[in-house]
Amino acid sequence: EHYSLVVTASIGISIYPVDGANAEDLIKYADMAKHEAKESGKSCYRLHSKELHERSLNRLKLEEYMREALKHDMFELFYQPQINSITGKVEGAEALLRLHHDTLGIISPVEFIPVAEDTGLIVEIGYWVIRKACEQLVKWENDNAASISISVNVSVKQINKPKFVSTLQDIIKSTGADPALLEIELTESIIMINPEENISKLQEIKTLGVKLSIDDFGTGYSSLSYLKKFPLDTLKIDRSFIIGLTKDTRSDDAVIISAISAMAKALRLNIVVEGVESSDQLDCINALCGDKDTLIQGYYYSKPLPVGAFIDYVSCNFKYLSH
Ligand code: C2E
Ligand code: CA
Ligand code: CA
Numbered sequence: 001e002h003y004s005l006v007v008t009a010s011i012g013i014s015i016y017p018v019d020g021a022n023a024e025d026l027i028k029y030a031d032m033a034k035h036e037a038k039e040s041g042k043s044c045y046r047l048h049s050k051e052l053h054e055r056s057l058n059r060l061k062l063e064e065y066m067r068e069a070l071k072h073d074m075f076e077l078f079y080q081p082q083i084n085s086i087t088g089k090v091e092g093a094e095a096l097l098r099l100h101h102d103t104l105g106i107i108s109p110v111e112f113i114p115v116a117e118d119t120g121l122i123v124e125i126g127y128w129v130i131r132k133a134c135e136q137l138v139k140w141e142n143d144n145a146a147s148i149s150i151s152v153n154v155s156v157k158q159i160n161k162p163k164f165v166s167t168l169q170d171i172i173k174s175t176g177a178d179p180a181l182l183e184i185e186l187t188e189s190i191i192m193i194n195p196e197e198n199i200s201k202l203q204e205i206k207t208l209g210v211k212l213s214i215d216d217f218g219t220g221y222s223s224l225s226y227l228k229k230f231p232l233d234t235l236k237i238d239r240s241f242i243i244g245l246t247k248d249t250r251s252d253d254a255v256i257i258s259a260i261s262a263m264a265k266a267l268r269l270n271i272v273v274e275g276v277e278s279s280d281q282l283d284c285i286n287a288l289c290g291d292k293d294t295l296i297q298g299y300y301y302s303k304p305l306p307v308g309a310f311i312d313y314v315s316c317n318f319k320y321l322s323h
Helices: 023-039 050-072 109-119 122-142 164-175 188-193 195-207 224-229 252-266 279-289 307-322
Strands: 011-013 045-047 075-084 090-101 105-107 149-153 182-187 211-217 234-237 270-274 294-297
Touching: 011 023, 023 045, 023 050, 050 090, 050 109, 050 122, 075 122, 075 307, 090 109, 090 122, 090 294, 090 307, 109 122, 122 149, 122 164, 122 182, 149 211, 164 195, 182 188, 188 195, 188 211, 195 211, 195 224, 211 270, 234 252, 252 270, 252 279, 270 279, 279 294
Parallel strands: 011 045, 090 149, 149 182, 182 211, 211 234, 234 270, 270 294
Antiparallel strands: 075 090, 075 294, 090 105
């Protein structure tokens, strides 16, 4: 049989003598430019430039720094409270990763996660995150703190590893964490890429007793028929629908939020509304979809906090509620 193969090329260009004086440098810079061409969607060319050079260098430095950080515990998990919209109680927290840098201070995940994903480092980092979150759950249980669930973000590169489920199981076992308090956040695009295959993987995760949630819901494309088939627990409504939200419950965003929430309720999914910053937004959400299965996460209540500050936040919250 005959097949037709489609071949495309990504080209990186460096020019003598502006970019380099010898072959070795020129090839290195052309290679960097080629990487850039691939990142820009392939099938194109990129010229080496000073900005590009600096960017590649920064990425390399960041990569090296992350390897060190894994060895020397320079990553930290911050926790952002998720508050029940009816009772006002903190019921959960999203674990958000931070990277400490000795001169740059705290580096945001928006900066380092993409590099970690490109280099494959995300796999090791991701397991570190899950382990840390599990250890935290056990600590809270030992301290007899109220049971607060922790959700962690898992990247596509990580979940696609054949050993993901068994490693997750090992971490849960070895830490002794209650899997029912651990939730895994996946973005829609992750599970929609290969839905049939993913259903069985998600089911395996569910058999460990771990919860599953869809992050940034409404920003990717979701096939609603699959949504029903996935063994999900929670749907997180993306911040982009909340940004423009005002008191007006008839605005476009408000209508979308109430539609998503109606669907989630029909599918018996819990809802987390992300990015709530003002009391107007909170009132609007409570009017649209506030009920016992809706949690609110946003700066209005709190930014992500280091664990100590998070615990203080929770104890104030409980004291306040018991009054
Ligand atoms: P995300 O999973 O959508 O996390 C929510 C982001 O929104 C967090 O940013 C949080 O600080 C921010 N946020 C929460 N409430 C508000 C609000 O009211 N207003 C505004 N303006 N922002 C709010 P952060 O911590 O910078 O994390 C950014 C992204 O980095 C996360 O987006 C997630 O995709 C990724 N990320 C963070 N930690 C991890 C991790 O451990 N693993 C992986 N794979 N990705 C992570
Ligand atoms: Ca998330
Ligand atoms: Ca999100």
